[in-house]
Amino acid sequence: MFSVQFSPLRVTACEMLTSDVMRLRLQHPTGRRLPPFEAGAHLQIQISEQHRRAYSLCSNPSDLSHYEIAVKCEHAGRGGSQALHALARPGIELAASLPCNLFALAPEAEHHLLVGGGVGLTPLMAMAYQLAAQGRAFSFVVAVSSAGSSPFVDQLAASGWPVELVDNPRQKLDLRRRLEGLPANTHVYCCGPAGLMQRVREQCADLPGDQWHEEAFVGSETSVQTGxxxxxxxxxxxxxxxxxxxxxxxxxxxxxxxxxxxxxxxxxxxxxxxxxxxxxxxxxxxxxxxxxxxxxxxxxxxxxxxxxxxx
Known part of the structure; x- marks a missing residue:
């Protein structure tokens, strides 16, 4: 029902964005252009026989010479990210699926509000590239604990995009006020740590349901309070x-x-x-x-x- 085909992609660069977030550049083994993707898309990577994981593409959708993903090493996770961090180096090939998009930009939106933090910024980076290239109205709110420990912070500072860095988001993040000054047909896109996503969700509760978009690559199963x-x-x-x-x-x-x-x-x-x-x-x-x-x-x-x- 959900068959996925995999093809090899070669790792051509590895860069540590923070102490635990690695950005990987992936290219076709023969240097050919890669299949197109839209902002918000992800790849599935077959890391080992035991580990297959999905990672959002954070590179520019208009540049198909390569894909980029960013992977946080989750030391308390199920082993996939640790295995990829240990395995990844220039020259190695990884089996990857075609891009699949479950977190697409809404074409009818008058304004796009991107909100994220940590490694959750990855799909939002691709969105910002695409929106800027198309001349569409957007703003980008980035929750940070400190500028030096946040992935993409240098790239965001040099981007020229309408980016606002919010430190101490538990106290300072106020999307209700921001939304009051934006068009009624503003769409919000959120990806990041669970606590941040919950706060953003609560602050956007008055939005119509079709104007709210989130992506959460869950690491544990949904649970309930009763057996x-x-x-x-x-x-x-x-x-x-x-x-x-x-x-x-x-x-x-x-x-x-x-x-x-x-x-x-x-x-x-x-x-x-x-x-x-x-x-x-x-x-x-x-x-x-x-x-x-x-x-x-x-x-x-x-x-x-x-x-x-x-x-």
């Missing part, structure tokens, strides 16, 4: 998911190993059919019609006491 039971219709198993626990972890503990690749709700490899319950979706690979029949178990959960899966 629930999974009934596996194919095998007849009943599996308890504890309060605050994850569906995927409970399945694995019970000896059920659904296919998983990116474990970020992006690739669709772990999608299974569901019935008889009220699922909670956390993916970015299914649309509303798909979700009426399927759930991505890597980042899904359940509001009801029981959910049936076709496993």
């Amino acid at each position: 629930f039971q999974l009934h596996l219709s194919d095998s007849g198993l009943d599996i308890e998911v504890p309060a605050g626990g994850s569906m995927l972890a409970a399945l694995r503990q019970a000896g059920v190993a659904p296919d998983t690749n990116c474990e970020q709700g992006i690739c669709g490899s772990c999608v299974v059919a569901w019935s008889d319950g009220e699922p909670l979706h956390g993916d970015q690979c299914l649309d509303d019609d798909d979700r009426s029949e399927y759930i991505a178990v890597c980042c899904g959960s359940c509001r009801s006491a029981r959910l049936t899966l076709a496993l």
Whole structure:
């Protein structure tokens, strides 16, 4: 259902943007132009047999001589970013998918407000390149802890884009006031740490739903405060998911190993059919019609006491 084809891309440059964020330049092994992409797109990278991860493209969409991605080494993560940091060096080839865009710019917007922080700036960088090239109205709000520790800060300072750096965003970020001075059809795009995204989401709560856009490459499954039971219709198993626990972890503990690749709700490899319950979706690979029949178990959960899966 969600088949992905991979081709080799060669790493031609590695640069540490901060102590834990590495930018990689990827080119075709023969130097050919790469397939086009639109701002907001991501690649899936097959890092190893165990690790496939999705990374946003942060390079200029008009320059197809190369792609660029930025990867934060998550020391408390599931190992993919650590493996890529250890592996990446000029000359090595990585298997990569074609670009896929689940975080596209809205063509009808009168103004585009980009808000992000940390490695979440990656898709917003590509958006800024594209908007500036097209002469479209935008502003770029960057949450920073300190200028020296934020990726892209030097590039942003030299860009000429309408960028505002906001230090101490917990206290100083005020998007409600900013939105009051922007056109009614302003679209907001947010990507960054979970706490920042929650604050931005709250401050943009009065926006119409179709004017809010976010991307979160989740590192853990969606959870709920109460436990629930999974009934596996194919095998007849009943599996308890504890309060605050994850569906995927409970399945694995019970000896059920659904296919998983990116474990970020992006690739669709772990999608299974569901019935008889009220699922909670956390993916970015299914649309509303798909979700009426399927759930991505890597980042899904359940509001009801029981959910049936076709496993």
